[in-house]
Amino acid sequence: MTTLTSAPATVPPAAPKGRRMPPWLRAVIVVVIGVLILSVTATLTNQLQLTSRGTMQAAVLLALPILFAALGGLWSERAGVINIGLEGMMVLGTWGAAWAGYNWGPWAAVIGGMVFGALGGVLHAIATVTFNVNHIVSGVAITLLGLGITKYLSTLVFLPISHNPRQSPLLEGFETFSVQPLANGLLAVENQQIAPLSDFAGLIGGLVSGLTPLAVIGFALVPISYLVLWRTRFGLRLRSCGENPVAAESLGVHVFTYKYAAVVISGGLAGLGGAALTLNPGQLGYLEGQTGGRGYIGLAAMIFGNWRPSGLLGGAALFGYVDGVQLRAGGEAVHALLYGASILAVGLALLWVVRRQWKTAVFAAVAGAVVYAIYFTIDTVPREFATYAPQLVTLLVLAAASQRLRPPAAAGVEYRRGEGD
Template identity: 55%
Template structure:
C-alpha cells in the first residue's frame, strides 16, 4: 500500500464516507424544500400554509424554543447535559412577569435572564461541584421551579390584581413593521402564485409585526456561533465538552468554563421564558411553558449541537405548533401530502443505494399517507394538537444516525483526575 493511498484513506470523512454539507448544498436543499412546499400548497389549496400571518406566528412560537435550544447547546458543548431547561424557562416566565408588570417589559426581560441564570447556576453547583448525575439534577430543578413559582405567585400576583395562577397584564415591547415592503409582500402573497407567493409570505412574516426582543433572540444565534467557534474562549469551552482531562493539562480551568456555560445556558432558557410571558402572551400563566424546554432540547439534538441546525429545528417545531392557531385541521391535512411525498423521495433514494428493506418500508408508509390524504378532508383535532410533539419524535428518529454529540457530554469529571 502506497503512502498516497494511506493519506487518502486518512483524509476520507468518518462515518461511512459521509461528507459535511457545504453552504451551496444547504441552499440547494432549502430551495428544493421551498419548491416542494409550494407544490403541496398549490395542490391542496391550503393557501394559509405560507401566509404572512402563518410565518409571523411560527416565528413567535419558534423563538422560545430556539432560546431553550441555544441554552442547551451552551451547556452540552461544555459537557453538561441540561434537562433542567424547562424549569429554567419556568423561572424566566415568573421573574420576567413579576418585574415586567412593575417596572416595564425590558426590566422584566433582565429579570427573566437572571431567574434562568440562577437555575443554571444551581444546576452547575449540583453537577460540576458535587458531581451529581446530570439527568437527576435537571429533573429536580424542573420540579423545584414549578413548586417555587407556584408558592411565590400566592403572595405576589394574587395581591396585585392577578391571581395565584396568573399575573397582571404586562406592558408590550415595541413591535416593528417595515413600511411599504410589508404591504407589498402581503399583496404578493395573496395572489397565491406558485413559489413567488410562498417566498413573499415567508419574507413578509419576517418584516411584519416583529417584536424587538425577537430581533435580539435571532441575533443571539450567529453571536453564539461566533463566540463558540471563532474565539479562544469558545475553543476552551468546547474542549471541556470533548476532553476535559486534556483541556486541564493545557491549563484550562475546566470547572470555571463549565460554570460559565451552564449559567449562560440557564440565562438563555430564562430569556425564552420571559419572551413567553412578555411578548407571546403579555401575562404570566401557570404552566405556560408547555414543555418547550424539552422541545428546545430536541431542536438542539436535531441540529447536531450546532447553532444553525438548532435554529432550523426550532423553526420546524414552531411552524407545526402554529398550524393549530390558523386553520389547523386544513393545514395539517395538507401536510399529510407533504409527508407522503417526502417518504416517497426517501424510498427512491434508499432503493437507488440498493438498501431495499428501508426503501420498501418508506414506500409503504408513503402509500399510507397518500391514502390518508386522498380519503379524508381533514384530520382529527387531537392530531392537530399533537402535531408539534409528533414532529419532534419523527425528526429525532430520522436524524439520529447523523448525530455526533460532544464526546464528554454528561460524563462525570473531577479536577485533577488525569494526573
C-alpha cells in the same frame, strides 16, 4: 527473517472522498426545496394558509421560546453538561420576566427573565459540576424546584395585584415592527396568488413583519452562538470541556469555570425563552403552566439539529411552523401537511436511489406510502393529534436519524478535578 513467514497482505483501498458542498449552500437548497414542497402542497390541497404571512408570523412567535431553550441546551451540552432542567429555568424566567416587566417595562422583563433563568443555571451548575450529581437527576430536581418557587412567589407577589395566584397582571409589551418597504412589497406579491412566488413572499413576509425586539435578539443569537463557540478562544475552551475535559484541564483550562459559565448562560437563555412567552403579544403576562413543556421541546430541537446552531434553528422552526399551522388553520391544514410529508418522503427515496442506498430508499418510499394512505383515508387530523404533531415528528426524526447524530463526547459524563492520568 527466518522465523517469520509472512502471508500476502492486501492493502484495502482508501474510502472515496465525498464531494463537499459549502454548508450555507446546503442550507439554502434545503430551505428552497422545503418551500417548493409547501407551495405544491398548498396549491394542490387548496390550503393557502400553509404559506400565508399570518401562519408564518404565528410560527415565529411560537418558535421563539423553543429557539431560546434550544440555544440554552446547546451552550450547556457543548460544555458537557446535559440540561434537562431547561424547563424549570424557563418557568423561572417567565416569572422573573413578569415581575420585572410589571415594575419596569418590557426591557426589564427581558433582563428579569434572563436573570431568573440564570439563577436556575447556577443551581444546576452547583449540583452537576461541583457535586457531580447526575445531570438528568439534577435537571429533574431543578424543574420541580423551579415550579415550586414560581408558584410560591406568584402567590406572594401577584395574588394581591391580580387576585389570581396563577396569573400576573397584564404587562406592557414591545411594539411590533416590520422591515419596510420589504414587508409591504412582499405582501403585494403574496396577494397576487402566483405559485410558488406568492408562497415565498408569504413565508418571508411573515419573517419580516410583526417582529418584536426579542425576536430579533433570538435570531441574532443563532449566528452569535456559532461565532462565539466556534471562532473564539472562549468558545474553543468551552467546547473542549464537552469533548475531553481531562485534556482541557491538562492544558490549564479551568474546566470548572467554563462549565459554570456555560450552564449559567444556558439558564439565562432558557430564561429568555420564558421572557419570550411572557412578552408574547397575544398573551402578555405570567400564567401558571404557560411553558407547557417547551423547555423539553427546545432540548429536542437541539438534538434534532445535531448540537449545531443552524440545525437547532431548523428544529425550532419546524416546531414553530407546525404549531403555527395548527393554531391558525386547524386540523385540515395539518392534514394537508401529511400530503407534503409524502412528497418529501418520495423525494428522499429518489435521492437515495441515486446514491444507491437501497435500504434507506425503500424505507423512505414505504414511509411516504403510509403517510399518503393516512392522508387519503382521513379528512382532517383530530385537534388532539394536530397539537402534538411536532412531538411526533421529533420522535420519527430521532428514530430515523439518531445514529447519525454526534453529541459532544463528554456530555453527561462525570468529571472530577485532577482525576485524569
